[in-house]
Amino acid sequence: MELLQHLATGLTAALTLQNLVYCFIGAFLGTLIGVLPGLGPVATIAMLLPATYTLPPTAALIMLAGIYYGAQYGGSTTAILINIPGESSSVVTAIDGYQMARQGRAGVALFTAGMGSFIAGCIGVLILASFAVPLAEIAFEFGPTEYASLMILGLVGATVLSSGSLLKAMGMVIIGLLLGLVGTDVNGAPRYSFGIQELSDGIGFVAVAMGVFGVAEIIGNLEKDELRGTFVAKVTNMWPTREDTRRMIPAILRGTAVGAFFGILPGAGAAVASFSSYAMEKKISRHSEEFGHGAIEGVAGPESANNAAAQTAFIPLLTLGIPASATMAMMLGAMTIHDIQPGPQVMVSDPALFWGLIVSMWFGNLILIILNLPLIGIWVKLLTVPYRVLYPAILVFCSIGVYTVSNSAFDIYLVCLFGVVGYMFSKLKCEPAPLLLGFILGPLMEENFRRALLLSDGNFSVFLTRPISLVLLVITGILLLSILLPAFRKTREKAFVEV
Amino acid sequence: MKIRNLTDFASGLLYVIVGVCAAYIASGYTMGTAANMGTGFFPFWLGVFLAAIGVAVCASSVLSGAAREKLASWNWKSLLWVSVSILVFALLFEDAGMVLSIFALVLVSSLASREFRWTGAIANACFLNVVCYSAFVWLLNIPLRVWPDLWF
Known part of the structure; x- marks a missing residue:
């Protein structure tokens, strides 16, 4: 069993006391920040990056994985307890989770969410581990042509599967790509740097993420009268009844299957996964009248789905080096800061790091459930902190955090600029996630295009004559055409609006 | 049209x-x-x-099929105070050090809230200073200027 051997390699790498402690700290901090209303995983990862700087790469990655899961879980906690989903993938959790909380079953809802995430996470890790090797082998066949096509597929997929207008999302991708090109190109010539010294190194991704996902979010939240639901649920009994368990387990397994599938697809994987899972549970449940009034399947299914998707979303990133969502783009950026370029070569050149990361994802899930059952009281307390106290704190951590990335005050100005720009985008209903994805992929995409065309002597047909590239582009075409189909369009709109 | x-x-x-x-x-x-x-x-x-x-x-x-939609109104007050607070922080941070910049950032950004109170904002700034000092300087060992040069 090759897979077991790989997992054993990972276990020995991850299972040091030091790494476990970092995984624990990561999961703790991730939940702590993720629980704060209005902070999704992207902003959370950006804020907590400085905490990993001084660590060796393996430990840093493990801590990042912990942060990532913590942030994901934190989002569902707020969704259940105060009806404010921390991110798009826990929007559906809020529907039945909050109703359960109102009926005095907040503890059971949290337990269900935690258990569902854990089971989905475990299965997700196995899928990730078994897909990694064969996919990486395909990836070794990839030249610049294939990579360029793959990135087109990823970016188009991200726009097709996102909510809102397709054209507007594509515009955001291109603005992101352009922002990514600011700095110095491969020939050493400055580009869009307007003679500003600091810009010639390019724009830091942490500054963009914090501005667009953190500061803009705060400005937007401040105009809402009452951000907090007036009702913060009390958490009493956490243990599900036998009837709960009987209804929850099949929902968790179905959710995991749905999530694992959608996670691999480019775009808003976790969000689409949780929406689809909710729709499916509602359709097949014998208690469909309970949905919207605290049906346990409505928490178990979507929560498992989004966690399974969160897991399998790592597949394209780790095996191909291409992030499929904004959160994965953040993970890519974070890895680059630690001088790790994810892709098939990591598996070969540093197997301990690669498998260590995968195994530690499982630890992350385990630690989360151990951490959250006893600590739920703290998170509930945190939710009662008024927003007027919270948002200055977020601003302080963002500002100092971004400064520590490259010890430059210029990055703090950028956070401010992108905060204002992000606020403008939110007013224009332009989604920021495709922008971040484009931003991270900009330089990579140009480089692969440049090399592909250099090899083909400027002949664009090379993208269609190489088989893998052709397949990728055909899939892209199908995705694009599918949006024109009235049936697909309707489901896409419905999936985001109706539930 | x-x-x-x-x-x-x-x-x-x-x-x-x-x-x-x-x-x-x-x-x-x-x-x-x-x-x-x-x-x-x-x-x-x-x-x-x-x-x-x-x-x-x-x-x-x-197009005739487009949904009718007006431009959303902007909340200039929050936008202004939040962005000014970050700008002030960026201006102060390298020379005046962390403690003073945190005070400036928290006080100015708190003005954006409708529930602004001086005492609350000052208490918040003090608390955040303690947290940031322990986290960044003490725990993470990141070399940051804490006080302005001329004081110590």
């Missing part, structure tokens, strides 16, 4: 402006050929593409 969806029309317009500017600036760089892409090649075509998308978004906002 009547613009039915103002939000979309404004976004389209923004895309056109950004796209045209990007393409115009890129045209000043070495363009090269497809086989030998210069500095400006990729961004130029991105800009053109963005402008084209912008035109399409604008066009769809005047």
Whole structure:
């Protein structure tokens, strides 16, 4: 069993006391920040990056994985307890989770969410581990042509599967790509740097993420009268009844299957996964009248789905080096800061790091459930902190955090600029996630295009004559055409609006 | 012709402006050929593409089927105080040190809230100073200037 051997390699790498402690700290901090209303995983990862700087790469990655899961879980906690989903993938959790909380079953809802995430996470890790090797082998066949096509597929997929207008999302991708090109190109010539010294190194991704996902979010939240639901649920009994368990387990397994599938697809994987899972549970449940009034399947299914998707979303990133969502783009950026370029070569050149990361994802899930059952009281307390106290704190951590990335005050100005720009985008209903994805992929995409065309002597047909590239582009075409189909369009709109 | 969806029309317009500017600036760089892409090649075509998308978004906002939508109003007060607070922080941080900049950031940004109170904001700033000092300086060992030079 090759897979077991790989997992054993990972276990020995991850299972040091030091790494476990970092995984624990990561999961703790991730939940702590993720629980704060209005902070999704992207902003959370950006804020907590400085905490990993001084660590060796393996430990840093493990801590990042912990942060990532913590942030994901934190989002569902707020969704259940105060009806404010921390991110798009826990929007559906809020529907039945909050109703359960109102009926005095907040503890059971949290337990269900935690258990569902854990089971989905475990299965997700196995899928990730078994897909990694064969996919990486395909990836070794990839030249610049294939990579360029793959990135087109990823970016188009991200726009097709996102909510809102397709054209507007594509515009955001291109603005992101352009922002990514600011700095110095491969020939050493400055580009869009307007003679500003600091810009010639390019724009830091942490500054963009914090501005667009953190500061803009705060400005937007401040105009809402009452951000907090007036009702913060009390958490009493956490243990599900036998009837709960009987209804929850099949929902968790179905959710995991749905999530694992959608996670691999480019775009808003976790969000689409949780929406689809909710729709499916509602359709097949014998208690469909309970949905919207605290049906346990409505928490178990979507929560498992989004966690399974969160897991399998790592597949394209780790095996191909291409992030499929904004959160994965953040993970890519974070890895680059630690001088790790994810892709098939990591598996070969540093197997301990690669498998260590995968195994530690499982630890992350385990630690989360151990951490959250006893600590739920703290998170509930945190939710009662008024927003007027919270948002200055977020601003302080963002500002100092971004400064520590490259010890430059210029990055703090950028956070401010992108905060204002992000606020403008939110007013224009332009989604920021495709922008971040484009931003991270900009330089990579140009480089692969440049090399592909250099090899083909400027002949664009090379993208269609190489088989893998052709397949990728055909899939892209199908995705694009599918949006024109009235049936697909309707489901896409419905999936985001109706539930 | 009547613009039915103002939000979309404004976004389209923004895309056109950004796209045209990007393409115009890129045209000043070495363009090269497809086989030998210069500095400006990729961004130029991105800009053109963005402008084209912008035109399409604008066009769809005047179609008779477009949803009627007005521009959302902006909350200038929050926007102003939050952005000014970050600017002040950036100005102060390297010279005046962490403690004073945190005070400035927290006090100014707190003005954005409707529930602003001086005592609360000052208490918050003190608390955050303690947290940041322990986290960044003490735990993470990141070399940050804590106080201005002339004091200590």
